[in-house]
Amino acid sequence: MGNGSIFDADLLEANYSPRVSAYYYKQWDGYQMPFHQHDSTEIMYVIQGECQVEWSWGDDGTGLRQAVKLNKGEFILLDANVPHRLYVDNKCRMLNVEFGFAVHEGGFPSIKQVCEEEETLRAMVSAPAAYLKLRDPDEVYHTLKSLVLELDGRGGDGGLLDRMLLTQLLIRISRIRRDAENNGWQQTDHYVKQSVNFLHQNYDRNILVKDIAAFVNLHPGYLQRIFKSQTGQTLMEYLTAIRMEKAKMLLLHTDIPVADISEYVGTGSRQYFHALFKKHTELTPIEYRNSMNAQGV
Incomplete structure (x- = not known):
């Protein structure tokens, strides 16, 4: 096989392991990269x-072309031997992993054996594509980092x-692919x-809406709207609720x-913390602690 x-x-007929x-x-x-190809599957993840x-489709990049844009938190799984190139107009930080398959040597289930248990991976392997573009629901990057750290350590x-770890990564990608196909990717779900x-x-830090928006790379006003639509609360209301649960x-x-709890939950002044806590629990912090202790909770 082309490995x-x-x-x-x-991969579904004989026993191979990813490498x-x-x-x-x-x-x-x-940066503008020239067309190239390699006998390995590549994951290009935008950090x-x-x-x-x-x-x-052409071996030298002269055939039918298609381009996809990748934003922060998105990745492309590009099949082996597909001519491709990268365009970066401004700045882009990426993590790239290239892998293939070798004859299985035991010690861990082969891809064939994993596919027999994991239908989503079997479905992905059975559906050839030049590439898959997907958005990461905060799962793929963590596995990629663990894989890279282990490789560096060895x-x-x-x-x-x-x-x-590589097999786990493929399973996660196959499940994201399934969800994207079955339900359509809800972009707002990801941002929320x-x-x-x-x-x-x-929550223990001084957080503003603009800080959250910068983290998810959205306009603050748009993030506020989709967050309120999905949770029924504003970002600050949700943050306050988290803080009050931590305080309790x-x-x-x-x-x-x-007197020190306010510093642990990021509410700033002690007076403001006391006012917030009483609004949420109808008790002052001291009354709450004493009442819970009296109940033996």
Whole structure:
């Protein structure tokens, strides 16, 4: 078989394992790449900025062409031996991983065995395509980073965990592909999920709407509208609710002085924290701690 393609039917008939052949981070600044191709499947993931990937049916890039634009958090899975090139008008930071397949040596299920258990991966392998462009729901990049760290730690020579992580990556991509095909990708869902994750991880800091919007790369007004539409709350209302739940937990399960709780939950002044907490619980922080302790909670 041509050992570079994720869409090769032989993967479902014989036992092969995935192998990374190359991987790198790269900051592109105003760059135009010539058409090229390689006998490996490539994942090009946009960490920051934007770019355009153009592919062609012709071996030298002279055939029918198609271009796709990639923004932050999007990635393309490009099949082996597809002529392609990269365009970057301004700046784009990417993580690229190239991989193929070798005869299975045991120690971990082959792609064929995994496909027998994971229908989404079997469906993807069975549907040849020049490329797949997908948006990451905060799953693919984490796995890619884990894979790269493991490869770096082993000097890039691969190993059991590398194969496990690469197989996990393919399963995640196949599930994203299924969701995109079955339901259509809801762009707003992604931005709202990213915003919620950001709030949960940064509630202790002084956060403004513009900070959240910058994180998800959206206009603040547009983010406010889609967030309110999906959650029923504004970004700041949602953030306050997170802070109050954290404050209740700290009051109930720690000995942190009440006067210091506001610093732990990012509300600023103690007076403002007390006012917010009473509005949400109808109790002052001291009353809440005492009442919960009296109940033996």
